[in-house]
Amino acid sequence: xxxxTDSVLLGAWAxxxxxxxxxxxxxxxxxxMMAQRFPQALVDAVEIDQEACCQAEGNVVDSPFARQxxxxxxxxxxxxxxxxxxxxxxxxxxxxxxFENALKAPTEARAKARHNDALPFDQLFKSVVALMKKEGxxxxxxxxxxxxRFEEEAALAGLVISRVCAVKTTPAKQPKRYLMAFTFPTGxxxxxxxxxxxxxxxxxxxxxxxxxxxxxx
Numbered sequence: 001x002x003x004x005t006d007s008v009l010l011g012a013w014a015x016x017x018x019x020x021x022x023x024x025x026x027x028x029x030x031x032x033m034m035a036q037r038f039p040q041a042l043v044d045a046v047e048i049d050q051e052a053c054c055q056a057e058g059n060v061v062d063s064p065f066a067r068q069x070x071x072x073x074x075x076x077x078x079x080x081x082x083x084x085x086x087x088x089x090x091x092x093x094x095x096x097x098x099f100e101n102a103l104k105a106p107t108e109a110r111a112k113a114r115h116n117d118a119l120p121f122d123q124l125f126k127s128v129v130a131l132m133k134k135e136g137x138x139x140x141x142x143x144x145x146x147x148x149r150f151e152e153e154a155a156l157a158g159l160v161i162s163r164v165c166a167v168k169t170t171p172a173k174q175p176k177r178y179l180m181a182f183t184f185p186t187g188x189x190x191x192x193x194x195x196x197x198x199x200x201x202x203x204x205x206x207x208x209x210x211x212x213x214x215x216x217x
Contacts, residue, residue, distance in 0.1 A: 003027075003029050005197070006095050006141045006177060007026070007029045007030050007033075007095050008029070008033070008212055008215060008216075009141055009167065009177070009179060009195075009211070009212075010030055010093060010095055010139060010140070010141045010179065011029060011030040011032075011033030011034060011037075011093070011215070012033065012037075012211045012212050012214075012215065013139065013165065013179050013211065014030075014034065014091065014093045014137075014139035014181070015091055015137050015139065015181065016034055016037060016038035016041055016090070016091045017038070017041065017089070017090020017091040017136065018040065018041060018042070018090050019041070019042055019044075019088055019089045019090050019091075020034045020035075020038065020041050020042070020043040020044070020089065020090065020091045020092070020093070021043075021044050021045075021046065021089045021091070021092045021093070021131060022034065022043065022044070022045045022046065022092075022093050022094070023046055023076050023092060023093070023094040023096070023119075023124065023127065023128075024046070024047060024048070024076070024094055024095065024096055024097065024119065025045035025046060025047040025052075025056055025071065026047060026049075026052050026056065026095075027052055027055040027056050027059055028045055028055070028056035028057075028059045028060055028069070028071065029059075030093055030095060031043045031044075031045035031056070031060075031069050031071075032059065032060065032063055032065055032069060033215060034091070034093065035063075035065035035068040035069050036065060036214065036215075037214070039068075041068060041091075042068055042070075043065075043068055043069045043070070044069075044070050044072060044089075045060075045069060045070065045071045045072065046072045046074055046076050046079050047071065047072070047073060047074075048073070048074065048075050048076075048119075049073075050073055053071055053072075053073035056071045057071045075119075076119065076123075076124070076127045077119075077123055077126075077127055079127070079131075080126070080127035080130040080131050081130075085131055086130060086131070087130070087131065087132065087133055087134070088131070088133065089131050089132050089133060089136055090133055090135075090136050090137075091136060091137055091138075091139070092128050092131060092132050092136065092137075092138040092139070093138075093139050093140070094124065094128075094138070094139075094140045095140065095141055096119065096121070096124055096140055096142075097119055121149065121150060121153040122153050122156070122157070124153075125153050125154055125156070125157035125159065126157060128157070128159070128182075129157050129158060129159065132184075134184055135183075135184075136183070136184075137162060137181050137182070137183050138159065138181065138182045138183070139163075139179070139180070139181045139182075140179075140180055140181075140182075141177055141178070141179050141180070142177065142178050142180060143176065143177060143178075144174070144175050144176055144177065144178060147178050147180070150180065151180075154182050158184065158185075159182040159183065159184060160182065160183060160184070160185050160186070160190075161180060161181070161182055161190045162181045162182060162183045162186070162188065162190060162191065163179075163180070163181035163190065163191045163192075163193070164178060164179070164180050164181075164190060164191070164192050164193070165178065165179040165180075165192075165193040165194065165195050166178055166192075166193070166194045166195070167179060167194075167195045167196075167197065168194070168195070168196050168197065169196075169197050169198060170196070170197070170198050170199075170200070170201070171196060171199065175194075179195070195207050195208065195211070196208065
């Protein structure tokens with residue numbers, strides 16, 4: 001669970017701000033991407049798994065963004081209960097665990113990263129609402145078959161969809177992932193878009209190359 005396409009997409013697509021929070025930061029790739037894209041931002045990376053936190057801390061120290069990024073090893077539910085962080089983030093990002101009632105991965109760390117036992121969607125959105133500024137934006141990437149459930153939980157938490165990008169792997173296939181952004185109600189219309197990863201197998205599309213040009217060698 002090092003660097004995957006989902007993390008790269010989200011880190012390159014999400015809006016930023018002066019204070020950024022990465023929920024379920026893993027080894028820190030999205031937090032580091034946000035720090036690179038927004039040089040004036042302070043980025044907090046919250047992760048529940050101790051080993052992942054250690055790797056994230058090492059990656060941050062070895063990066064040019066060590067002064068911007070702080071790694072916090074904690075369940076986000078506990079982090080969100082701390083008064084000093086209430087409503088202070090301009091941007092929140094998450095590549096959340098999403099599998100429910102499915103066969104668990106063989107290792108505890110991989111299962112924790114992929115399954116939402118420790119962070120159900122309702123608790124994720126409850127934490128986002130507690131931590132995000134009223135004018136802030138929460139961005140996430142979700143598999144196509146979890147999109148409706150994610151939207152429902154957002155609505156129950158009092159958030160509305162501000163931006164959506166349907167991501168296809170190849171032109172002939174249906175979208176496999178959705179980049180989604182949520183805000184508190186503003187009265188503005190939702191922005192819809194579509195992205196394509198590859199024009200043919202192994203050949204990145206112009207959209208993907210442009211979106212990620214600052215990150216891929």
